[in-house]
Amino acid sequence: MSAGRTAAPASGQWVFHNGDFVPAADVRLGPSLQALQYGTGVFEGIRSYAAGPDTAHLYRARDHFTRMIASARILRIAIDRSADELVEITTELLRRNGHTGDAYVRPLAYKTALEPGVPFGVRLQGVSSSLTMVSLPMGSYVPKEGITCGVSSWRRIPDSSLPARAKITGAYANNALATDEATQAGYDDAIFLNQAGHVAEASTANLFLVRDGRVATPAQDSDILEGITRDSVISLLRRDEDIEVEQRTVLRSELCTADEIFLTGTGCEIVPVVALDGRPVGAGAPGPVTKTVMRAYEQSVRGREIRDHGWLTQVHEAPVHL
Numbered sequence: 001m002s003a004g005r006t007a008a009p010a011s012g013q014w015v016f017h018n019g020d021f022v023p024a025a026d027v028r029l030g031p032s033l034q035a036l037q038y039g040t041g042v043f044e045g046i047r048s049y050a051a052g053p054d055t056a057h058l059y060r061a062r063d064h065f066t067r068m069i070a071s072a073r074i075l076r077i078a079i080d081r082s083a084d085e086l087v088e089i090t091t092e093l094l095r096r097n098g099h100t101g102d103a104y105v106r107p108l109a110y111k112t113a114l115e116p117g118v119p120f121g122v123r124l125q126g127v128s129s130s131l132t133m134v135s136l137p138m139g140s141y142v143p144k145e146g147i148t149c150g151v152s153s154w155r156r157i158p159d160s161s162l163p164a165r166a167k168i169t170g171a172y173a174n175n176a177l178a179t180d181e182a183t184q185a186g187y188d189d190a191i192f193l194n195q196a197g198h199v200a201e202a203s204t205a206n207l208f209l210v211r212d213g214r215v216a217t218p219a220q221d222s223d224i225l226e227g228i229t230r231d232s233v234i235s236l237l238r239r240d241e242d243i244e245v246e247q248r249t250v251l252r253s254e255l256c257t258a259d260e261i262f263l264t265g266t267g268c269e270i271v272p273v274v275a276l277d278g279r280p281v282g283a284g285a286p287g288p289v290t291k292t293v294m295r296a297y298e299q300s301v302r303g304r305e306i307r308d309h310g311w312l313t314q315v316h317e318a319p320v321h322l
């Protein structure tokens, strides 16, 4: 793959916007954009990983787009393409931008403007939709030696109010409040409890805990995003280590007595939590299960696994004709 085969736009980066690849500077979104006003957008974060000196592959891109299409259905956002077509577009975007190293892709589908004759107001029907996708270089950014977390006083928005299983832009104000509180208090990240007071997830990551050799993670009905990294970890532990992860209600008190806690997410990958609310987790250093998961996930995203899960998509060397 070569960055030079498509002439770079003046701004230096291509963006996929409403069906075309355009220079980033040509995307103009106005102040009356519905998604800006009301938070009615859905998005994904997808990573691609360098797979050689001049090639990369996307990790679980099809699963990310399948989730995005499901999120969009909830908000009646029209995405007129299949997950496979969106994967094709993504590989072409990376190729055009010359992102053959580790990179991050951010697709965003959102409500744009009221259709002619539709009265002013907050609504989902009668509002047009757009799709914009950007890519940027991004390596691992979370310290492998672990982070500190605090349990947030902000509770996770319940499914009955705004489904956490959908990555809805407006819902991330909830996450921003929690991270703001956590960082002001000197922690690296926040852990959300749900309305029932049970553990949900971190600000932008799912949570796993290890206690007496058993691994657990909050179940899908705990007001979590059904994380794709969470799913990878459950699969990798089952297939490679013969460990069945318990997906269940997790009590806050279990966090205080856990031997290990780690977070999982596309962006942060696998992150050990070494202290919670000012108490060390276990020995206050990444534990053996966490280290095993970190190794297995690294192997998985780099395509070094013996088993082929079908999770990798090669970024094209040649242009794709859409």
Ligand SMILES: Cc1ncc(COP(=O)(O)O)c(C=O)c1O
Pocket: 045, 175, 201, 202, 203, 204, 205, 206, 224, 225, 226, 227, 228, 229, 230, 264, 265, 266, 267
């Ligand atoms: C709230 C929330 N939970 C969990 C995750 C982890 O999900 P995934 O592993 O699919 O990236 C994310 C990141 O997208 C998130 O924003």
